[in-house]
Amino acid sequence: MKKGVVTLLVLVLASTMVFAQGAPEGADDQTKIGVSIMELSAYTWYLGVIDGCEQWAKDNPEANFTFQFEDSRSDVSTMLNNIEALVTGGAKGIILFPADASSAIPTMKQYVAKGIPFVIGDYAQNPQKESDIVWETFVGHDMRMLGETAGKVAVEYLKTLNKQNPVCLFISRPTSGQVSLDRYEGFRDVVLASFPKARIIEEGDVGAGSRDSAQSLMENVLQREPVIDVVSGHNDAEVVGAYNAAKAANRREIKFIGIAGDKDVLSYITDGNESWIGEVLQNPVDLGYQATEAMYQALVEKKTLEKVWDLPKPEAITPANVADYDWQNWSWL
The missing domain is CATH 3.40.50.2300 (Response regulator)
Structure with missing residues:
Protein backbone atom coordinates (compact mmCIF):
# COMPACT_ATOMS: atom_id res chain seq x y z
CA MET A 1 0.00 0.00 0.00
CA LYS A 2 2.99 2.28 0.50
CA LYS A 3 4.23 1.87 -3.07
CA GLY A 4 4.34 5.19 -4.91
CA VAL A 5 2.20 5.52 -8.00
CA VAL A 6 2.41 9.28 -8.51
CA THR A 7 3.34 8.91 -12.16
CA LEU A 8 0.52 6.45 -12.70
CA LEU A 9 -1.97 8.78 -11.06
CA VAL A 10 -0.95 11.64 -13.32
CA LEU A 11 -1.27 9.47 -16.40
CA VAL A 12 -4.68 8.15 -15.43
CA LEU A 13 -6.19 11.50 -14.57
CA ALA A 14 -4.63 13.46 -17.42
CA SER A 15 -5.33 11.03 -20.20
CA THR A 16 -7.65 8.27 -21.29
CA MET A 17 -4.86 6.40 -23.04
CA VAL A 18 -4.27 2.74 -22.34
CA PHE A 19 -1.26 1.98 -20.17
CA ALA A 20 0.54 -1.22 -19.28
CA GLN A 21 2.61 -2.27 -16.32
CA GLY A 22 4.57 -5.42 -15.67
CA ALA A 23 7.63 -7.26 -16.87
CA PRO A 24 10.11 -5.57 -19.26
CA GLU A 25 9.29 -5.57 -22.94
CA GLY A 26 10.80 -8.39 -24.86
CA ALA A 27 10.49 -11.00 -22.16
CA ASP A 28 9.50 -14.19 -23.96
CA ASP A 29 7.79 -15.72 -20.96
CA GLN A 30 5.43 -12.87 -20.15
CA THR A 31 1.78 -13.63 -19.56
CA LYS A 32 -0.32 -10.59 -20.33
CA ILE A 33 -3.41 -10.10 -18.18
CA GLY A 34 -6.00 -7.59 -19.30
CA VAL A 35 -7.69 -5.56 -16.58
CA SER A 36 -10.79 -3.60 -17.53
CA ILE A 37 -11.70 -1.19 -14.73
CA MET A 38 -15.12 0.38 -14.36
CA GLU A 39 -13.98 3.94 -13.67
CA LEU A 40 -10.56 5.47 -13.10
CA SER A 41 -11.04 9.16 -13.80
CA ALA A 42 -14.00 9.85 -11.50
CA TYR A 43 -13.25 7.13 -8.93
CA THR A 44 -9.56 7.17 -8.14
CA TRP A 45 -10.37 4.50 -5.54
CA TYR A 46 -9.76 2.06 -8.39
CA LEU A 47 -6.10 3.09 -8.46
CA GLY A 48 -5.83 0.81 -5.44
CA VAL A 49 -6.94 -2.08 -7.63
CA ILE A 50 -4.03 -1.35 -9.96
CA ASP A 51 -1.69 -1.19 -7.00
CA GLY A 52 -3.00 -4.55 -5.77
CA CYS A 53 -2.42 -6.22 -9.15
CA GLU A 54 1.11 -4.88 -9.32
CA GLN A 55 1.85 -5.86 -5.72
CA TRP A 56 0.79 -9.43 -6.50
CA ALA A 57 3.15 -9.50 -9.50
CA LYS A 58 5.96 -8.16 -7.32
CA ASP A 59 5.30 -10.85 -4.70
CA ASN A 60 5.10 -13.59 -7.36
CA PRO A 61 7.81 -12.79 -9.94
CA GLU A 62 7.90 -16.37 -11.19
CA ALA A 63 4.45 -15.86 -12.71
CA ASN A 64 5.82 -13.20 -15.10
CA PHE A 65 2.44 -11.49 -15.21
CA THR A 66 2.27 -8.20 -17.09
CA PHE A 67 -0.84 -6.07 -17.11
CA GLN A 68 -2.73 -3.91 -19.54
CA PHE A 69 -5.24 -1.66 -17.77
CA GLU A 70 -8.14 0.04 -19.49
CA ASP A 71 -10.72 2.49 -18.17
CA SER A 72 -14.36 1.84 -19.08
CA ARG A 73 -15.37 5.27 -17.76
CA SER A 74 -18.60 3.76 -16.41
CA ASP A 75 -19.78 3.18 -19.97
CA VAL A 76 -20.97 -0.24 -21.18
CA SER A 77 -19.94 0.27 -24.82
CA THR A 78 -16.47 1.37 -23.77
CA MET A 79 -16.19 -1.66 -21.48
CA LEU A 80 -17.10 -4.06 -24.30
CA ASN A 81 -14.65 -2.38 -26.68
CA ASN A 82 -11.97 -2.60 -24.00
CA ILE A 83 -12.47 -6.33 -23.57
CA GLU A 84 -12.11 -6.85 -27.30
CA ALA A 85 -9.01 -4.66 -27.42
CA LEU A 86 -7.43 -6.53 -24.51
CA VAL A 87 -7.96 -9.92 -26.14
CA THR A 88 -6.78 -8.65 -29.51
CA GLY A 89 -3.73 -7.22 -27.77
CA GLY A 90 -2.73 -10.66 -26.53
CA ALA A 91 -4.25 -10.90 -23.06
CA LYS A 92 -4.42 -14.52 -21.91
CA GLY A 93 -6.99 -13.74 -19.22
CA ILE A 94 -9.27 -10.84 -18.32
CA ILE A 95 -9.92 -9.38 -14.88
CA LEU A 96 -13.13 -7.45 -15.35
CA PHE A 97 -14.48 -4.76 -13.07
CA PRO A 98 -17.76 -4.36 -14.93
CA ALA A 99 -19.70 -1.22 -15.75
CA ASP A 100 -22.99 -2.92 -14.95
CA ALA A 101 -24.52 -6.18 -13.77
CA SER A 102 -25.03 -8.07 -17.02
CA SER A 103 -23.96 -6.40 -20.27
CA ALA A 104 -20.60 -8.16 -20.47
CA ILE A 105 -22.03 -11.68 -20.17
CA PRO A 106 -22.47 -12.37 -23.93
CA THR A 107 -18.94 -11.11 -24.64
CA MET A 108 -17.52 -13.19 -21.81
CA LYS A 109 -19.25 -16.30 -23.15
CA GLN A 110 -17.75 -15.64 -26.58
CA TYR A 111 -14.17 -15.39 -25.32
CA VAL A 112 -14.39 -18.08 -22.65
CA ALA A 113 -15.34 -20.45 -25.47
CA LYS A 114 -12.00 -19.51 -27.04
CA GLY A 115 -10.07 -20.31 -23.87
CA ILE A 116 -9.83 -16.83 -22.30
CA PRO A 117 -10.74 -17.03 -18.58
CA PHE A 118 -12.48 -14.15 -16.81
CA VAL A 119 -12.37 -13.12 -13.17
CA ILE A 120 -15.07 -10.65 -12.11
CA GLY A 121 -14.18 -7.99 -9.57
CA ASP A 122 -16.22 -5.71 -7.32
CA TYR A 123 -19.56 -5.71 -9.18
CA ALA A 124 -21.35 -9.05 -9.04
CA GLN A 125 -23.02 -10.18 -12.26
CA ASN A 126 -26.70 -11.01 -12.58
CA PRO A 127 -26.95 -14.11 -14.80
CA GLN A 128 -30.37 -14.99 -16.20
CA LYS A 129 -29.56 -18.68 -16.49
CA GLU A 130 -26.95 -21.16 -15.33
CA SER A 131 -25.16 -21.17 -18.67
CA ASP A 132 -24.44 -17.44 -18.25
CA ILE A 133 -22.05 -18.12 -15.38
CA VAL A 134 -18.86 -18.50 -17.38
CA TRP A 135 -16.45 -16.51 -15.19
CA GLU A 136 -14.01 -18.33 -12.91
CA THR A 137 -14.96 -16.53 -9.70
CA PHE A 138 -16.28 -13.26 -8.31
CA VAL A 139 -13.84 -11.29 -6.15
CA GLY A 140 -15.72 -8.60 -4.31
CA HIS A 141 -16.44 -7.21 -0.90
CA ASP A 142 -19.64 -8.29 0.81
CA GLN A 282 -13.50 -1.08 1.31
CA ASN A 283 -9.88 -1.82 0.50
CA PRO A 284 -9.23 -1.75 -3.26
CA VAL A 285 -5.68 -3.07 -2.89
CA ASP A 286 -7.06 -6.31 -1.45
CA LEU A 287 -9.45 -6.43 -4.39
CA GLY A 288 -6.74 -6.15 -7.06
CA TYR A 289 -4.36 -8.47 -5.25
CA GLN A 290 -6.89 -11.24 -4.72
CA ALA A 291 -8.36 -10.92 -8.22
CA THR A 292 -4.86 -11.47 -9.64
CA GLU A 293 -4.31 -14.47 -7.38
CA ALA A 294 -7.61 -15.90 -8.59
CA MET A 295 -6.58 -15.39 -12.20
CA TYR A 296 -3.25 -17.14 -11.57
CA GLN A 297 -4.98 -20.13 -10.02
CA ALA A 298 -7.47 -20.37 -12.88
CA LEU A 299 -5.15 -19.62 -15.81
CA VAL A 300 -1.83 -21.11 -14.74
CA GLU A 301 -2.68 -23.70 -12.10
CA LYS A 302 -5.92 -24.72 -13.88
CA LYS A 303 -7.83 -24.87 -10.63
CA THR A 304 -11.60 -24.91 -10.41
CA LEU A 305 -12.46 -21.99 -8.14
CA GLU A 306 -15.37 -21.34 -5.84
CA LYS A 307 -17.79 -18.96 -7.51
CA VAL A 308 -17.29 -16.40 -4.73
CA TRP A 309 -13.76 -15.60 -3.56
CA ASP A 310 -13.32 -14.72 0.10
CA LEU A 311 -12.02 -11.25 0.90
CA PRO A 312 -11.14 -9.72 4.26
CA LYS A 313 -14.11 -8.24 6.09
CA PRO A 314 -14.61 -4.45 5.89
CA GLU A 315 -13.09 -2.42 8.70
CA ALA A 316 -14.57 0.57 10.49
CA ILE A 317 -12.11 3.45 10.88
CA THR A 318 -13.21 5.73 13.70
CA PRO A 319 -11.75 8.57 15.75
CA ALA A 320 -10.72 5.93 18.30
CA ASN A 321 -8.57 3.88 15.91
CA VAL A 322 -7.68 6.13 12.97
CA ALA A 323 -4.14 6.57 14.34
CA ASP A 324 -3.58 2.85 13.74
CA TYR A 325 -3.93 3.35 9.97
CA ASP A 326 -1.09 4.76 7.89
CA TRP A 327 -3.61 6.07 5.39
CA GLN A 328 -1.50 9.09 4.42
CA ASN A 329 0.77 6.67 2.55
CA TRP A 330 -1.95 4.76 0.74
CA SER A 331 -1.05 5.30 -2.88
CA TRP A 332 -4.62 5.21 -4.17
CA LEU A 333 -5.86 8.15 -2.12
Whole structure:
Protein backbone atom coordinates (compact mmCIF):
# COMPACT_ATOMS: atom_id res chain seq x y z
CA MET A 1 0.00 0.00 0.00
CA LYS A 2 2.99 2.28 0.50
CA LYS A 3 4.23 1.87 -3.07
CA GLY A 4 4.34 5.19 -4.91
CA VAL A 5 2.20 5.52 -8.00
CA VAL A 6 2.41 9.28 -8.51
CA THR A 7 3.34 8.91 -12.16
CA LEU A 8 0.52 6.45 -12.70
CA LEU A 9 -1.97 8.78 -11.06
CA VAL A 10 -0.95 11.64 -13.32
CA LEU A 11 -1.27 9.47 -16.40
CA VAL A 12 -4.68 8.15 -15.43
CA LEU A 13 -6.19 11.50 -14.57
CA ALA A 14 -4.63 13.46 -17.42
CA SER A 15 -5.33 11.03 -20.20
CA THR A 16 -7.65 8.27 -21.29
CA MET A 17 -4.86 6.40 -23.04
CA VAL A 18 -4.27 2.74 -22.34
CA PHE A 19 -1.26 1.98 -20.17
CA ALA A 20 0.54 -1.22 -19.28
CA GLN A 21 2.61 -2.27 -16.32
CA GLY A 22 4.57 -5.42 -15.67
CA ALA A 23 7.63 -7.26 -16.87
CA PRO A 24 10.11 -5.57 -19.26
CA GLU A 25 9.29 -5.57 -22.94
CA GLY A 26 10.80 -8.39 -24.86
CA ALA A 27 10.49 -11.00 -22.16
CA ASP A 28 9.50 -14.19 -23.96
CA ASP A 29 7.79 -15.72 -20.96
CA GLN A 30 5.43 -12.87 -20.15
CA THR A 31 1.78 -13.63 -19.56
CA LYS A 32 -0.32 -10.59 -20.33
CA ILE A 33 -3.41 -10.10 -18.18
CA GLY A 34 -6.00 -7.59 -19.30
CA VAL A 35 -7.69 -5.56 -16.58
CA SER A 36 -10.79 -3.60 -17.53
CA ILE A 37 -11.70 -1.19 -14.73
CA MET A 38 -15.12 0.38 -14.36
CA GLU A 39 -13.98 3.94 -13.67
CA LEU A 40 -10.56 5.47 -13.10
CA SER A 41 -11.04 9.16 -13.80
CA ALA A 42 -14.00 9.85 -11.50
CA TYR A 43 -13.25 7.13 -8.93
CA THR A 44 -9.56 7.17 -8.14
CA TRP A 45 -10.37 4.50 -5.54
CA TYR A 46 -9.76 2.06 -8.39
CA LEU A 47 -6.10 3.09 -8.46
CA GLY A 48 -5.83 0.81 -5.44
CA VAL A 49 -6.94 -2.08 -7.63
CA ILE A 50 -4.03 -1.35 -9.96
CA ASP A 51 -1.69 -1.19 -7.00
CA GLY A 52 -3.00 -4.55 -5.77
CA CYS A 53 -2.42 -6.22 -9.15
CA GLU A 54 1.11 -4.88 -9.32
CA GLN A 55 1.85 -5.86 -5.72
CA TRP A 56 0.79 -9.43 -6.50
CA ALA A 57 3.15 -9.50 -9.50
CA LYS A 58 5.96 -8.16 -7.32
CA ASP A 59 5.30 -10.85 -4.70
CA ASN A 60 5.10 -13.59 -7.36
CA PRO A 61 7.81 -12.79 -9.94
CA GLU A 62 7.90 -16.37 -11.19
CA ALA A 63 4.45 -15.86 -12.71
CA ASN A 64 5.82 -13.20 -15.10
CA PHE A 65 2.44 -11.49 -15.21
CA THR A 66 2.27 -8.20 -17.09
CA PHE A 67 -0.84 -6.07 -17.11
CA GLN A 68 -2.73 -3.91 -19.54
CA PHE A 69 -5.24 -1.66 -17.77
CA GLU A 70 -8.14 0.04 -19.49
CA ASP A 71 -10.72 2.49 -18.17
CA SER A 72 -14.36 1.84 -19.08
CA ARG A 73 -15.37 5.27 -17.76
CA SER A 74 -18.60 3.76 -16.41
CA ASP A 75 -19.78 3.18 -19.97
CA VAL A 76 -20.97 -0.24 -21.18
CA SER A 77 -19.94 0.27 -24.82
CA THR A 78 -16.47 1.37 -23.77
CA MET A 79 -16.19 -1.66 -21.48
CA LEU A 80 -17.10 -4.06 -24.30
CA ASN A 81 -14.65 -2.38 -26.68
CA ASN A 82 -11.97 -2.60 -24.00
CA ILE A 83 -12.47 -6.33 -23.57
CA GLU A 84 -12.11 -6.85 -27.30
CA ALA A 85 -9.01 -4.66 -27.42
CA LEU A 86 -7.43 -6.53 -24.51
CA VAL A 87 -7.96 -9.92 -26.14
CA THR A 88 -6.78 -8.65 -29.51
CA GLY A 89 -3.73 -7.22 -27.77
CA GLY A 90 -2.73 -10.66 -26.53
CA ALA A 91 -4.25 -10.90 -23.06
CA LYS A 92 -4.42 -14.52 -21.91
CA GLY A 93 -6.99 -13.74 -19.22
CA ILE A 94 -9.27 -10.84 -18.32
CA ILE A 95 -9.92 -9.38 -14.88
CA LEU A 96 -13.13 -7.45 -15.35
CA PHE A 97 -14.48 -4.76 -13.07
CA PRO A 98 -17.76 -4.36 -14.93
CA ALA A 99 -19.70 -1.22 -15.75
CA ASP A 100 -22.99 -2.92 -14.95
CA ALA A 101 -24.52 -6.18 -13.77
CA SER A 102 -25.03 -8.07 -17.02
CA SER A 103 -23.96 -6.40 -20.27
CA ALA A 104 -20.60 -8.16 -20.47
CA ILE A 105 -22.03 -11.68 -20.17
CA PRO A 106 -22.47 -12.37 -23.93
CA THR A 107 -18.94 -11.11 -24.64
CA MET A 108 -17.52 -13.19 -21.81
CA LYS A 109 -19.25 -16.30 -23.15
CA GLN A 110 -17.75 -15.64 -26.58
CA TYR A 111 -14.17 -15.39 -25.32
CA VAL A 112 -14.39 -18.08 -22.65
CA ALA A 113 -15.34 -20.45 -25.47
CA LYS A 114 -12.00 -19.51 -27.04
CA GLY A 115 -10.07 -20.31 -23.87
CA ILE A 116 -9.83 -16.83 -22.30
CA PRO A 117 -10.74 -17.03 -18.58
CA PHE A 118 -12.48 -14.15 -16.81
CA VAL A 119 -12.37 -13.12 -13.17
CA ILE A 120 -15.07 -10.65 -12.11
CA GLY A 121 -14.18 -7.99 -9.57
CA ASP A 122 -16.22 -5.71 -7.32
CA TYR A 123 -19.56 -5.71 -9.18
CA ALA A 124 -21.35 -9.05 -9.04
CA GLN A 125 -23.02 -10.18 -12.26
CA ASN A 126 -26.70 -11.01 -12.58
CA PRO A 127 -26.95 -14.11 -14.80
CA GLN A 128 -30.37 -14.99 -16.20
CA LYS A 129 -29.56 -18.68 -16.49
CA GLU A 130 -26.95 -21.16 -15.33
CA SER A 131 -25.16 -21.17 -18.67
CA ASP A 132 -24.44 -17.44 -18.25
CA ILE A 133 -22.05 -18.12 -15.38
CA VAL A 134 -18.86 -18.50 -17.38
CA TRP A 135 -16.45 -16.51 -15.19
CA GLU A 136 -14.01 -18.33 -12.91
CA THR A 137 -14.96 -16.53 -9.70
CA PHE A 138 -16.28 -13.26 -8.31
CA VAL A 139 -13.84 -11.29 -6.15
CA GLY A 140 -15.72 -8.60 -4.31
CA HIS A 141 -16.44 -7.21 -0.90
CA ASP A 142 -19.64 -8.29 0.81
CA MET A 143 -21.86 -5.32 0.00
CA ARG A 144 -24.35 -6.06 2.76
CA MET A 145 -21.51 -6.32 5.25
CA LEU A 146 -20.30 -2.85 4.25
CA GLY A 147 -23.70 -1.48 5.22
CA GLU A 148 -23.78 -3.56 8.38
CA THR A 149 -20.41 -2.20 9.46
CA ALA A 150 -21.63 1.36 8.94
CA GLY A 151 -24.74 0.45 10.91
CA LYS A 152 -22.64 -0.75 13.84
CA VAL A 153 -20.81 2.58 13.94
CA ALA A 154 -24.15 4.36 13.87
CA VAL A 155 -25.52 2.23 16.72
CA GLU A 156 -22.57 2.98 18.97
CA TYR A 157 -23.14 6.68 18.48
CA LEU A 158 -26.93 6.51 18.79
CA LYS A 159 -26.57 4.82 22.17
CA THR A 160 -25.01 8.02 23.48
CA LEU A 161 -28.10 10.06 22.57
CA ASN A 162 -30.51 8.23 24.90
CA LYS A 163 -33.21 8.32 22.22
CA GLN A 164 -35.54 5.43 21.46
CA ASN A 165 -36.54 6.84 18.07
CA PRO A 166 -33.43 8.19 16.34
CA VAL A 167 -33.54 9.25 12.70
CA CYS A 168 -31.01 7.95 10.18
CA LEU A 169 -30.63 8.82 6.51
CA PHE A 170 -29.06 6.49 3.97
CA ILE A 171 -28.35 7.86 0.49
CA SER A 172 -28.53 4.97 -1.95
CA ARG A 173 -27.52 4.75 -5.61
CA PRO A 174 -30.47 3.16 -7.48
CA THR A 175 -28.51 2.80 -10.71
CA SER A 176 -26.20 0.38 -8.90
CA GLY A 177 -29.11 -1.99 -8.34
CA GLN A 178 -28.60 -4.85 -5.89
CA VAL A 179 -25.19 -3.52 -4.85
CA SER A 180 -26.74 -0.40 -3.38
CA LEU A 181 -29.77 -2.22 -2.00
CA ASP A 182 -27.52 -4.61 -0.10
CA ARG A 183 -25.61 -1.76 1.52
CA TYR A 184 -28.79 0.04 2.51
CA GLU A 185 -30.49 -3.07 3.91
CA GLY A 186 -27.38 -4.02 5.88
CA PHE A 187 -27.28 -0.56 7.46
CA ARG A 188 -31.02 -0.48 8.10
CA ASP A 189 -31.25 -3.90 9.69
CA VAL A 190 -28.36 -3.36 12.09
CA VAL A 191 -29.78 -0.05 13.30
CA LEU A 192 -33.31 -1.43 13.70
CA ALA A 193 -32.02 -4.44 15.63
CA SER A 194 -30.82 -2.09 18.38
CA PHE A 195 -33.40 0.67 17.90
CA PRO A 196 -36.69 -0.88 16.73
CA LYS A 197 -38.39 2.52 16.81
CA ALA A 198 -35.74 4.22 14.71
CA ARG A 199 -36.79 5.93 11.52
CA ILE A 200 -34.56 4.99 8.58
CA ILE A 201 -34.93 7.29 5.59
CA GLU A 202 -33.68 6.03 2.24
CA GLU A 203 -33.07 8.64 -0.44
CA GLY A 204 -31.87 7.56 -3.88
CA ASP A 205 -29.40 9.72 -5.76
CA VAL A 206 -30.45 9.23 -9.38
CA GLY A 207 -28.20 12.03 -10.58
CA ALA A 208 -24.52 11.90 -11.33
CA GLY A 209 -23.66 10.00 -8.18
CA SER A 210 -21.22 12.77 -7.28
CA ARG A 211 -20.67 15.04 -4.33
CA ASP A 212 -22.60 17.76 -6.14
CA SER A 213 -25.63 15.59 -6.88
CA ALA A 214 -25.67 14.29 -3.30
CA GLN A 215 -25.41 17.83 -1.96
CA SER A 216 -28.43 18.90 -4.01
CA LEU A 217 -30.37 15.87 -2.77
CA MET A 218 -29.44 16.60 0.84
CA GLU A 219 -30.47 20.23 0.53
CA ASN A 220 -33.97 19.06 -0.32
CA VAL A 221 -34.04 16.50 2.49
CA LEU A 222 -32.98 19.09 5.06
CA GLN A 223 -35.89 21.32 4.12
CA ARG A 224 -38.41 18.69 5.17
CA GLU A 225 -36.55 16.81 7.92
CA PRO A 226 -36.06 18.83 11.12
CA VAL A 227 -34.28 15.93 12.83
CA ILE A 228 -31.54 13.72 11.37
CA ASP A 229 -29.09 12.06 13.72
CA VAL A 230 -26.84 10.03 11.40
CA VAL A 231 -26.19 9.94 7.65
CA SER A 232 -24.49 7.18 5.71
CA GLY A 233 -24.68 6.20 2.09
CA HIS A 234 -23.67 4.07 -0.86
CA ASN A 235 -20.19 5.57 -1.05
CA ASP A 236 -18.13 8.51 0.12
CA ALA A 237 -19.22 10.83 -2.68
CA GLU A 238 -22.82 10.53 -1.49
CA VAL A 239 -21.96 11.09 2.15
CA VAL A 240 -19.49 13.94 1.60
CA GLY A 241 -22.06 15.71 -0.58
CA ALA A 242 -24.62 15.35 2.20
CA TYR A 243 -22.10 16.66 4.72
CA ASN A 244 -21.41 19.71 2.57
CA ALA A 245 -25.13 20.49 2.45
CA ALA A 246 -25.55 20.06 6.21
CA LYS A 247 -22.52 22.22 6.90
CA ALA A 248 -23.89 25.00 4.68
CA ALA A 249 -27.23 24.77 6.50
CA ASN A 250 -25.48 24.86 9.90
CA ARG A 251 -26.96 21.46 10.84
CA ARG A 252 -24.08 20.58 13.09
CA GLU A 253 -25.98 17.96 15.07
CA ILE A 254 -25.83 15.46 12.18
CA LYS A 255 -23.10 12.81 12.21
CA PHE A 256 -21.69 11.12 9.11
CA ILE A 257 -20.32 7.69 8.22
CA GLY A 258 -18.59 7.13 4.88
CA ILE A 259 -18.10 3.95 2.89
CA ALA A 260 -15.12 3.10 0.66
CA GLY A 261 -12.00 5.02 1.68
CA ASP A 262 -11.80 8.72 0.84
CA LYS A 263 -8.89 11.02 1.59
CA ASP A 264 -11.10 13.89 2.71
CA VAL A 265 -13.12 11.68 5.06
CA LEU A 266 -10.02 10.18 6.61
CA SER A 267 -8.60 13.68 7.01
CA TYR A 268 -11.78 14.82 8.76
CA ILE A 269 -11.60 11.92 11.19
CA THR A 270 -7.87 12.38 11.82
CA ASP A 271 -8.25 16.12 12.34
CA GLY A 272 -11.02 15.68 14.89
CA ASN A 273 -13.96 16.92 12.84
CA GLU A 274 -16.77 15.93 15.19
CA SER A 275 -19.28 15.55 12.36
CA TRP A 276 -17.51 12.40 11.20
CA ILE A 277 -17.84 9.29 13.35
CA GLY A 278 -16.59 6.65 10.94
CA GLU A 279 -15.37 5.45 7.58
CA VAL A 280 -15.98 1.87 6.44
CA LEU A 281 -12.89 0.79 4.55
CA GLN A 282 -13.50 -1.08 1.31
CA ASN A 283 -9.88 -1.82 0.50
CA PRO A 284 -9.23 -1.75 -3.26
CA VAL A 285 -5.68 -3.07 -2.89
CA ASP A 286 -7.06 -6.31 -1.45
CA LEU A 287 -9.45 -6.43 -4.39
CA GLY A 288 -6.74 -6.15 -7.06
CA TYR A 289 -4.36 -8.47 -5.25
CA GLN A 290 -6.89 -11.24 -4.72
CA ALA A 291 -8.36 -10.92 -8.22
CA THR A 292 -4.86 -11.47 -9.64
CA GLU A 293 -4.31 -14.47 -7.38
CA ALA A 294 -7.61 -15.90 -8.59
CA MET A 295 -6.58 -15.39 -12.20
CA TYR A 296 -3.25 -17.14 -11.57
CA GLN A 297 -4.98 -20.13 -10.02
CA ALA A 298 -7.47 -20.37 -12.88
CA LEU A 299 -5.15 -19.62 -15.81
CA VAL A 300 -1.83 -21.11 -14.74
CA GLU A 301 -2.68 -23.70 -12.10
CA LYS A 302 -5.92 -24.72 -13.88
CA LYS A 303 -7.83 -24.87 -10.63
CA THR A 304 -11.60 -24.91 -10.41
CA LEU A 305 -12.46 -21.99 -8.14
CA GLU A 306 -15.37 -21.34 -5.84
CA LYS A 307 -17.79 -18.96 -7.51
CA VAL A 308 -17.29 -16.40 -4.73
CA TRP A 309 -13.76 -15.60 -3.56
CA ASP A 310 -13.32 -14.72 0.10
CA LEU A 311 -12.02 -11.25 0.90
CA PRO A 312 -11.14 -9.72 4.26
CA LYS A 313 -14.11 -8.24 6.09
CA PRO A 314 -14.61 -4.45 5.89
CA GLU A 315 -13.09 -2.42 8.70
CA ALA A 316 -14.57 0.57 10.49
CA ILE A 317 -12.11 3.45 10.88
CA THR A 318 -13.21 5.73 13.70
CA PRO A 319 -11.75 8.57 15.75
CA ALA A 320 -10.72 5.93 18.30
CA ASN A 321 -8.57 3.88 15.91
CA VAL A 322 -7.68 6.13 12.97
CA ALA A 323 -4.14 6.57 14.34
CA ASP A 324 -3.58 2.85 13.74
CA TYR A 325 -3.93 3.35 9.97
CA ASP A 326 -1.09 4.76 7.89
CA TRP A 327 -3.61 6.07 5.39
CA GLN A 328 -1.50 9.09 4.42
CA ASN A 329 0.77 6.67 2.55
CA TRP A 330 -1.95 4.76 0.74
CA SER A 331 -1.05 5.30 -2.88
CA TRP A 332 -4.62 5.21 -4.17
CA LEU A 333 -5.86 8.15 -2.12
